[in-house]
Amino acid sequence: xxxxxxxxxxxxxxxxxxxxxxxxxxxxxxxxxxxxxxxxxxxxxxxxxxxxxxxxxxxxxxxxxxxxxxxxxxxxxxxxxxxxxxxxxxxxxxxxxxxxxxxxxxxxxxxxxxxxxxxxxxxxxxxxxxxxxxxxxxxxxxxxxxxxxxxxxxxxxxxxxxxxxxxxxxxxxxxxxxxxxxxxxxxxxxxxxxxxxxxxxxxxxxxxxxxxxxxxxxxxxxxxxxxxxxxxxxxxxxxxxxxxxxx
Amino acid sequence: xxxxxxxxxxxxxxxxxxxxxxxxxxxxxxxxxxxxxxxxxxxxxxxxxxxxxxxxxxxxxxxxxxxxxxxxxxxxxxxxxxxxxxxxxxxxxxxxxxxxxxxxxxxxxxxxxxxxxxxxxxxxxxxx
Numbered sequence: 001x002x003x004x005x006x007x008x009x010x011x012x013x014x015x016x017x018x019x020x021x022x023x024x025x026x027x028x029x030x031x032x033x034x035x036x037x038x039x040x041x042x043x044x045x046x047x048x049x050x051x052x053x054x055x056x057x058x059x060x061x062x063x064x065x066x067x068x069x070x071x072x073x074x075x076x077x078x079x080x081x082x083x084x085x086x087x088x089x090x091x092x093x094x095x096x097x098x099x100x101x102x103x104x105x106x107x108x109x110x111x112x113x114x115x116x117x118x119x120x121x122x123x124x125x126x127x128x129x130x131x132x133x134x135x136x137x138x139x140x141x142x143x144x145x146x147x148x149x150x151x152x153x154x155x156x157x158x159x160x161x162x163x164x165x166x167x168x169x170x171x172x173x174x175x176x177x178x179x180x181x182x183x184x185x186x187x188x189x190x191x192x193x194x195x196x197x198x199x200x201x202x203x204x205x206x207x208x209x210x211x212x213x214x215x216x217x218x219x220x221x222x223x224x225x226x227x228x229x230x231x232x233x234x235x236x237x238x239x240x241x242x243x244x245x246x247x
Numbered sequence: 248x249x250x251x252x253x254x255x256x257x258x259x260x261x262x263x264x265x266x267x268x269x270x271x272x273x274x275x276x277x278x279x280x281x282x283x284x285x286x287x288x289x290x291x292x293x294x295x296x297x298x299x300x301x302x303x304x305x306x307x308x309x310x311x312x313x314x315x316x317x318x319x320x321x322x323x324x325x326x327x328x329x330x331x332x333x334x335x336x337x338x339x340x341x342x343x344x345x346x347x348x349x350x351x352x353x354x355x356x357x358x359x360x361x362x363x364x365x366x367x368x369x370x371x372x373x374x375x
Contacts, residue, residue: 097252208268230340231343
């Protein structure tokens with residue numbers, strides 16, 4: 001196994017002592033198979049125990065270790081060292097306030113995510129004895145890709161619109177609303193439309209497409225948002241041109 | 248320990264220089280100005296046409312001048328870039344599901360190019 005020395009530049013911020021963030025560079029002996037998260041763990045274990053960052057699964061499932069790696073939103077556990085030059089710069093996810101070092105404040109996302117009611121709202125109550133809600137494979141395919149979202153928030157770090165207009169509901173929240181709206185077992189679209197078809201909702205999206213380009217799970221939030229725009233536009237025309245028709 | 252989150256401001260007028268993908272997005276947006284300008288030019292042409300043959304001939308002569316040709320070329324390049332950048336994202340906005348599969352994106356994009364080619368040929372044919 002080949003070893004390589006890299007210069008790992010880490011953005012540091014101590015909320016108790018620092019007025020603004022600063023970079024600190026660590027020399028890390030890396031194995032070629034390592035990911036950036038391994039390099040950070042090496043720093044934490046051997047060089048500087050004060051470095052703070054989130055991580056958990058180390059296998060691109062938990063969505064905790066999102067950060068900017070050489071300016072690009074990435075999961076640190078999926079960013080292989082051999083794909084980078086000898087100097088690697090890691091910063092907290094863009095567009096989120098910095099809590100400490102690489103840890104960001106994510107309350108805004110969590111609040112927005114909850115606001116779209118990201119769960120099944122059945123069309124009608126059904127007793128358990130009536131059996132399960134059945135779904136065909138074709139009905140599943142309609143929304144399956146959106147279920148792969150791991151809430152890593154890289155799409156928010158990539159979305160310039162979220163950076164410029166922090167009120168924007170954002171890619172992951174609207175995609176998840178779309179995921180449930182597309183679900184044949186769901187009847188909660190009207191409730192979600194109030195949130196996602198608002199000005200701070202889908203209409204703040206200008207289809208930069210960055211969210212889909214950076215998604216580590218190959219979800220297509222940008223596509224979901226455009227489909228929500230199309231559906232909301234059809235709603236508007238139905239409401240204004242055919243007021244007699246129910247939505 | 249007290250919380251004191253640090254907020255990094257996004258530069259309002261230069262954010263798109265940060266990433267090539269933001270630049271590509273801005274290119275798509277900026278090229279729409281040329282399409283708008285060319286549409287205005289067509290409206291001016293219609294007005295000249297309504298003013299009589301001499302006025303319309305003056306309009307055509309102005310278009311044949313170096314600035315007219317330069318503008319039309321720039322508008323053509325901008326329109327092609329703008330249109331193709333939208334064509335290429337249509338499968339995301341309008342996916343077509345057939346049973347358990349989605350129609351490949353290339354087919355949806357290809358259909359747009361095909362319709363574009365047919366419409367262009369019709370326009371060219373009408374112009375001859």
